[in-house]
Amino acid sequence: MDIVVMKFGGTSVADADRIRRAAQRAIQAQKKGKQVVMVVSAMGKTTDHLLNLAGEVSENPPRRELDMLLTTGEQVSISLMAMAINAAGQEAISLTGGQIGLITDAVHAKARIQKIDADRIHKELDSGKIVIVAGFQGIDESGEITTMGRGASDTTAVAIAAVLNAQFCEIYTDVDGIYTSDPRKVPDARKIEQISYDEMLELASLGAGVMHSRAIEFGKKYNVDIHVRSSFSDSQGTLITHEVEKMEQIVVSGATVKKDLAQIVLQGLPNEPGVAADIFAQVAQHNVIVDDIIQTFDGVGQASCSFTVEHSDLSECKVVTEKLKNTYNINEVICKTPVAKVSVVGVGMRSHTGVAEKMFSALAQAKVNINAITTSEIKISCIIDPEQANEALQVVHSAFGLEKEPGN
């Protein structure tokens, strides 16, 4: 029998009405002959409420105890969902991460899935029940409760779909799919019908907040089709799937902007092996996540290294750069903050030329200065002034005609 995994985010289970509506979706899918697994996040603002409680008793709560606290949010949702399905006359059972044997490593707050016990889920499905699993959580080998980072319920859902060989994984959320750009910033942004895992990974890491990156990585790794759609309508959403030929015809799939970044430039570094490795090892030791890295050479003997971090990590980052300044006799450490990054993404870039030129021209016409450029195989990013970010996004979106259906 076909299995479908349906994931409902916090806004989709924010109150009793929405829980009932999600329950009805699951029941309808079951009535169409599918075995249904639901993965559920904490209700609405629950996680924020719990974090506030923690903040009232501790400025720096141990991560183990935060995991103990936060996992209650999903446990509440799954039990309420089971009750709602039961009240609608169908059988359901809620299961915690521990109960489905979702084993993670022992890194509290950022745990990674190691295995899932598919047998327990199959047993309940085969007895006719709708199975409701708590997202975001697992246990480590010694039975400690762990979480996988905010938004990780997506990852739980895709991972379960993978181990169950589910037909696909549906992500129900408060938007009706993935857009070519943020519709709040680009009014003519268009919903994308189908997108590759790689493009979606780039979009997610560039600030398109709909999906958790690791969920997409799992989807790619285990070839799980992910359908992102609205929990408030029946309209078709966006299918995230493996790359197919027609995707390559589309040069650029989406444009994004990420604000609140800080750019750090280290000028006058010795141009020797091991310097970059040492710099970013020290940054990583301070748990600062680095966004983009650019290094150039002056042709004589010194290098210049520039990287971006979240603005909120800047003070931690400055601790590191002060140390580096002494170690390497760096001429100058420049911090620009805030800066923004506008990017375009598309697998078609690989086989089409002139993409970078088109982007830079569009920005130039709008008098947007480019402070730095980085590219990947399927992405071009420009660091710009944040005050010009929304305008830059709009002109880039228009330059690639993203508002038009592909092929038109």
Add this chain to the structure above:
Amino acid sequence: MDIVVMKFGGTSVADADRIRRAAQRAIQAQKKGKQVVMVVSAMGKTTDHLLNLAGEVSENPPRRELDMLLTTGEQVSISLMAMAINAAGQEAISLTGGQIGLITDAVHAKARIQKIDADRIHKELDSGKIVIVAGFQGIDESGEITTMGRGASDTTAVAIAAVLNAQFCEIYTDVDGIYTSDPRKVPDARKIEQISYDEMLELASLGAGVMHSRAIEFGKKYNVDIHVRSSFSDSQGTLITHEVEKMEQIVVSGATVKKDLAQIVLQGLPNEPGVAADIFAQVAQHNVIVDDIIQTFDGVGQASCSFTVEHSDLSECKVVTEKLKNTYNINEVICKTPVAKVSVVGVGMRSHTGVAEKMFSALAQAKVNINAITTSEIKISCIIDPEQANEALQVVHSAFGLEKEPGN
């Protein structure tokens, strides 16, 4: 090293300030050289809030799912308590019922403890940590989450004290001890310094709401001294302990009233072996807890059986009595609801005469009619009109001079 178990009820952990205050008590005890285990209930009105959520999605939620839901309340408190202790500079670890291997039977909502893994707790204590255990919850042999009924955190605490051979178990609550009667109803009620398990069991089952009955049973069975005291002061509370000689000098230790009862009278039952057994087997099958049972014989061939149940169980109970009416050709089923029960309790009754007479006289003088009487070795109860309940309690309390220190 001496171990002390400290249990904090919902009002004692209702907000961040109270959590910090409870944390300080534990830290002080540790500084005095004790190993400390805390057992914590859900914060303040959390359980009611969760029950309301359940009520919004289901009129009759499955008990398994209710257990899944309600156990989150304690999980929130234990993690916050661990954070508070940590913030105060001491090491602490929170553990769920499952994590301390608190195994119960599989009866959701009314589970009974089968065993507790003392090793896990000892390991954490020996490493210098304050151990914080979630009250009220356990898991069954197959890993399903169970709860032991409202108020069962007391039972968790005493059971843990028993398996750890703790010096004693302290129950911190919002009252400063056990009183000869409810001070809200009997203004001159007096705090009892020391009381036997048996008396406390009778008082608890008669509506003195301070302690969970099964906690006292555990205390008696495993000889754990239980100290009931206020979390808001350092004053001495009430010690619940084994019977000592001086307790026998006190004829009556306390007087209670229980309201919201329903009395059911089955008239014209066949006076044959097995009838009572069958009746109460059927009542038990419907999970109705029977309070008192009285059976009398008309001297000819028919018996009359009367019993009391919680008013909230009455509708379930009527389902049973309708079936019994047919099975046994019962003349009449009479339901009186609500009724109240006023009782006096004291181990001294065993060796003193005239206790019943003194109680009945006091009620007669206050023109309180007695609908039924039941007695145990250390208790006398009268079923009365609930409108006279508070007055009856006061006159009985005075008749036995409970407001005066014993021996004066």
